[in-house]
Amino acid sequence: MKIVVVGAGAIGSLFGGLLTKNNEVVLLGRKTHVEQIKKHGLRITGKTDTVVHPEAVSNVDEVNEKPDLLMITVKSYDTKEAAEDARQVIGEETVVLSLQNGLDNISKIASVLGKDRVVAGTTTEASLFLEPGKIEHTGKGVTVIGELDGSITERVKHIIKSFNDVGFNTIVTNDIMKELWKKAIINACINPLTAIFDVKNGQILKHEMLHEIMKKVCHEGVKVAKSIGIKIEEDEMVEKTVTVIKDTAENYSSMVQSLRKKRRTEIDSINGYLVKMGRKHGVNTPVNELLIKMVKIREEMIR
Ligand SMILES: NC(=O)c1ccc[n+]([C@@H]2O[C@H](COP(=O)([O-])OP(=O)(O)OC[C@H]3O[C@@H](n4cnc5c(N)ncnc54)[C@H](OP(=O)(O)O)[C@@H]3O)[C@@H](O)[C@H]2O)c1
Structure with missing residues (x-):
């Protein structure tokens, strides 16, 4: 080719x-x-x-x-x-x-x-x-x-x-759209939290409060996906996200790496898109909205 x-x-x-x-x-x-x-x-x-x-x-x-x-x-x-x-x-x-x-x-x-x-x-x-x-x-x-x-x-x-x-x-x-949504929800759960605190992925499971927030991001993401007809189960998504965090516990997410390089993040296309679709279909996404603001503050701070 x-x-x-x-x-x-x-x-x-x-x-x-x-x-x-x-x-x-x-x-x-x-x-x-x-x-x-x-x-x-x-x-x-x-x-x-x-x-x-x-x-x-x-x-x-x-x-x-x-x-x-x-x-x-x-x-x-x-x-x-x-x-x-x-x-x-x-x-x-x-x-x-x-x-x-x-x-x-x-x-x-x-x-x-x-x-x-x-x-x-x-x-x-x-x-x-x-x-x-x-x-x-x-x-x-x-x-x-x-x-x-x-x-x-x-x-x-x-x-x-x-x-x-x-x-x-x-x-x-x-069903490639379902695959893209699954990956995006995992990214939405891991990337902003690690970026805001500048930590490795594994830290999310080490702190109970971060773990709780991660589950809330997942809950909102699954609800938005369902509202547009993408059938993803919340328990399965949380389990998958936890597995990814364990498998990549020693890695810094791409969002951490972008901020360290003083670059923009992909937050608008990940959590930002979830929020946008949530608004369109009547699903509240307060946790994602807050994480976006915090990542944007970090983006501004490093400039
Ligand atoms: N890296 C991974 O392991 C991985 C895995 C799975 C998925 N992804 C996804 O794949 C995408 C790319 O990620 P990445 O890590 O490969 O990013 P990256 O290293 O920043 O690569 C993108 C490259 O494209 C260049 N570029 C931007 N606009 C261009 C244009 N119009 N013409 C030619 N080059 C252009 C960028 O230059 P500048 O740096 O000058 O902007 C940069 O060198 C992201 O959506 C990411 O989430 C990455």
């Missing part, structure tokens, strides 16, 4: 990098990262240890061929701009896949590039951007991909095969 990755940061470089094994990959990323990849290749350490040599460009005008697959892997607040950039790259047959966290990426991409070409995905692969030209594959996970209408199409099967062929454990789903 010909693949273009828009947003060659941590996760985009991991997928794009390893997909070079069987595919023609172009990474579209920031200049310093691109320069290092051009000079030395992309160095991947951690769960995978390799150097790969994808084509790398820092300007969308340098992408010459229409890809079969275009992956969008920017942070959710950059999605609209990334989709605008992608507009000039895609051909009639190009499929666009998002592997991002957050609940508003698909609608943003579809509004710019058209819903029919969009396929959604979510991944628990984990990657860290170490420095330009170098990333660390910090955790192996599962990638789930599905059509927005739930059908199991040839194009989705093809993407899944290509991902599995290079070592990403990838499966199809007939």
